[in-house]
Amino acid sequence: MKGKIIKAMAGFYHVYSEEKVYLTKPRGLFRLENITPAVGDWVDIEADEIHMEGTITKIYPRQNILRRPRVSNVTMTLIVFSLKDPSPDYLLIDKLICNALAQGITPMLVFNKSDLDNEEIERAKTIYSLSPLALHFISAFSGEGVEELRASLSGGTHVVAGPSGTGKSSLLNAIGVEKELEVGEISAKLRRGRHTTRHVQLLPIGGETFIVDTPGFTNLALDQDIDSLVLRECYEEFLPFSENCRYDNCLHGPEPQCGVKEALEQGRIRPERYENYLALLEEVKERKEYS
Numbered sequence: 337m338k339g340k341i342i343k344a345m346a347g348f349y350h351v352y353s354e355e356k357v358y359l360t361k362p363r364g365l366f367r368l369e370n371i372t373p374a375v376g377d378w379v380d381i382e383a384d385e386i387h388m389e390g391t392i393t394k395i396y397p398r399q400n401i402l403r404r405p406r407v408s409n410v411t412m413t414l415i416v417f418s419l420k421d422p423s424p425d426y427l428l429i430d431k432l433i434c435n436a437l438a439q440g441i442t443p444m445l446v447f448n449k450s451d452l453d454n455e456e457i458e459r460a461k462t463i464y465s466l467s468p469l470a471l472h473f474i475s476a477f478s479g480e481g482v483e484e485l486r487a488s489l490s491g492g493t494h495v496v497a498g499p500s501g502t503g504k505s506s507l508l509n510a511i512g513v514e515k516e517l518e519v520g521e522i523s524a525k526l527r528r529g530r531h532t533t534r535h536v537q538l539l540p541i542g543g544e545t546f547i548v549d550t551p552g553f554t555n556l557a558l559d560q561d562i563d564s565l566v567l568r569e570c571y572e573e574f575l576p577f578s579e580n581c582r583y584d585n586c587l588h589g590p591e592p593q594c595g596v597k598e599a600l601e602q603g604r605i606r607p608e609r610y611e612n613y614l615a616l617l618e619e620v621k622e623r624k625e626y627s
């Protein structure tokens with residue numbers, strides 16, 4: 337039987353298969369081979385339908401694995417900010433975009449609380465207008481935009497990230513996350529329940545779509561392994577213009593004959609994005625000096 341690990345606890349793995357949850361242990365061979373199953377892994381299990389217990393007999397190859405939270409086969413990071421209370425921090429948004437892209441994961445921007453503010457919607461649209469990023473404006477309260485967002489998640493495993501209080505958990509409730517499933521429990525579609533953010537758990541939202549809530553963080557930095565060359569790639573809308581830079585390793589700072597700065601002057605790159613890029617470049621350079 338094929339399933340997906342949705343929770344890891346004290347050496348046991350909760351495996352979701354056909355809307356049921358099994359308590360499993362990995363086959364002993366995995367330990368010998370130094371393979372630790374991860375939440376998000378697709379696995380084969382041999383299970384006992386009466387006790388809902390079983391053994392993981394195979395782990396399918398992973399597409400990727402995130403470090404924090406440790407989740408494999410991640411499709412997108414939903415970067416959730418609120419339009420108001422708290423207002424979006426666009427530098428922080430760019431950091432989260434970069435952290436996702438540097439790990440090979442597609443970022444999607446979700447601006448919540450559209451019931452509170454309209455001006456900020458225009459600002460956010462403008463800032464990202466020349467970038468290929470997907471944007472969603474939603475209200476977890478009124479339900480505005482929630483269906484469209486839900487439709488765009490189909491079939492993937494997604495991680496929700498963002499500061500505290502932006503409405504990540506509210507959003508999950510709005511898109512119909514079932515309550516945290518316990519072993520042996522049969523999932524009832526659209527049964528809603530409040531769920532809290534305690535441990536890493538994939539929440540099934542129907543079909544083969546899963547979502548992971550994360551607790552909001554207070555301090556966030558660019559991932560340590562992002563250097564200036566990686567950062568440069570994270571501003572995707574700059575890339576076509578960087579082909580016009582005189583130097584191959586141009587970081588679009590003080591260098592002469594820079595295609596990105598020319599594009600900025602021509603209004604083909606948003607100044608907000610360029611300024612945030614420079615701020616992050618400084619951060620990366622300072623880190624290098626002190627390390």
Ligand SMILES: Nc1nc2c(ncn2[C@@H]2O[C@H](COP(=O)(O)OP(=O)(O)OP(=O)(O)O)[C@@H](O)[C@H]2O)c(=O)[nH]1
Pocket residue numbers: 448449450451452474475476477478498499500501502503504505506507533550551552553
């Ligand atoms: N006006 C309005 N308030 C919202 C909306 N969504 C969430 N809130 C409120 O925002 C606050 C934070 O919501 P949560 O869903 O707990 O936020 P969170 O991002 O999960 O926060 P952490 O778990 O601390 O990271 C709560 O008071 C919610 O009632 C919305 O669409 N509109």
Ligand SMILES: [Mg+2]
Pocket residue numbers: 504505506533549550551552
């Ligand atoms: Mg929460």
Ligand SMILES: [Zn+2]
Pocket residue numbers: 578581582586587588589591593594595596597
């Ligand atoms: Zn350049």
